Amino acid sequence: MIRACxxxxxxxxxxxxxxxxxxxxxxxxxxxYGREAVEPGQVExxxxxxxxxxxxxxxxxxxxxxAAFAAMDEVEPGAVAVxxxxxxxxxRGRLVGMNSDVIGFLKNLDDHVPNWEREVRHAVVLGAGxxxxxxxxxxLSRGVETVTVANRSxxxxxxxxxxxxxxxxxxDWASLPDRVADADLLVNTTSLGMKGQxxxxxxLDTLKPTAIVSDIVYVPLATDLLTxxxxxxxxxxEGLGMLLHQAVPxxxxxxxxxxxxxxxxxxxxxxxxRG
Ligand code: ATR
Numbered sequence: 001m002i003r004a005c006x007x008x009x010x011x012x013x014x015x016x017x018x019x020x021x022x023x024x025x026x027x028x029x030x031x032x033y034g035r036e037a038v039e040p041g042q043v044e045x046x047x048x049x050x051x052x053x054x055x056x057x058x059x060x061x062x063x064x065x066x067a068a069f070a071a072m073d074e075v076e077p078g079a080v081a082v083x084x085x086x087x088x089x090x091x092r093g094r095l096v097g098m099n100s101d102v103i104g105f106l107k108n109l110d111d112h113v114p115n116w117e118r119e120v121r122h123a124v125v126l127g128a129g130x131x132x133x134x135x136x137x138x139x140l141s142r143g144v145e146t147v148t149v150a151n152r153s154x155x156x157x158x159x160x161x162x163x164x165x166x167x168x169x170x171x172d173w174a175s176l177p178d179r180v181a182d183a184d185l186l187v188n189t190t191s192l193g194m195k196g197q198x199x200x201x202x203x204l205d206t207l208k209p210t211a212i213v214s215d216i217v218y219v220p221l222a223t224d225l226l227t228x229x230x231x232x233x234x235x236x237x238e239g240l241g242m243l244l245h246q247a248v249p250x251x252x253x254x255x256x257x258x259x260x261x262x263x264x265x266x267x268x269x270x271x272x273x274r275g
Pocket of ligand 1: 126127128129130131132151152153156189190191192198
């Protein structure tokens with residue numbers, strides 16, 4: 001029996017067990033994927049005890065991704081650029097980590113808009129937290145020329161820009177309606193639009209008709225931003241696909257099979273999100 005888990009604080013809301021449970025069943029693997037609530041301050045100790053607890057590895061979610069990064073013996077290059085780890089496995093007793101959030105975002109974008117790189121020269125990313133940092137890195141790695149990061153707290157956007165001085169611009173929140181006018185891709189990485197949070201009240205009338213609009217929020221499945229963008233005829237990229245795709249590398253590492261993100265999986269998790 002191969003076992004893996006997701007660590008977080010809190011961890012009750014995490015949907016990874018649904019995803020891995022679906023794939024374990026689909027591939028008839030004798031395995032298990034559970035949740036582990038790990039208190040802040042206990043992350044390194046927990047990760048060091050993975051083997052003793054019978055785990056082949058784990059996912060790491062909020063608020064532990066940076067602490068997990070610091071605890072690794074080895075980190076894949078993509079995670080170094082972001083400074084956060086969300087997927088951990090054991091290699092001859094050593095803790096190895098990667099960041100599959102960026103991969104998940106890009107694969108989901110590929111799924112929804114094949115060859116998007118051909119038309120996206122300039123992207124506007126809303127928010128400057130950990131997710132934004134990864135997405136900015138991912139977009140630049142795929143050839144996007146410039147990214148504008150807009151954040152309520154400008155200093156956090158400026159901190160991201162330091163790592164990418166030539167290709168990054170920053171914008172304050174108030175100037176957003178003007179700044180999105182030349183965006184080929186708009187990405188919301190803030191929590192605005194999430195169930196229980198205020199909507200993202202950005203007017204979309206300055207957006208180019210060809211702009212792609214993406215949201216990493218997936219509760220609800222269609223945020224107000226995506227619904228408004230779709231009504232205006234924009235191509236939209238929903239957030240649940242990112243969650244599904246980011247789970248693939250962990251499953252491969254722990255259970256040895258490369259699983260597919262199918263419509264069936266999407267519906268399985270979407271049913272839970274709808275409640
Ligand atoms: P994550 O790691 O998932 O990106 P985070 O680090 O908590 O999460 O970042 C959340 C993002 O949502 C931040 O960019 C935050 O803006 P601030 O840096 O100004 O806090 C943004 N955000 C959250 N609530 C917001 C609100 N009401 N208005 C505008 N931005 C908001």
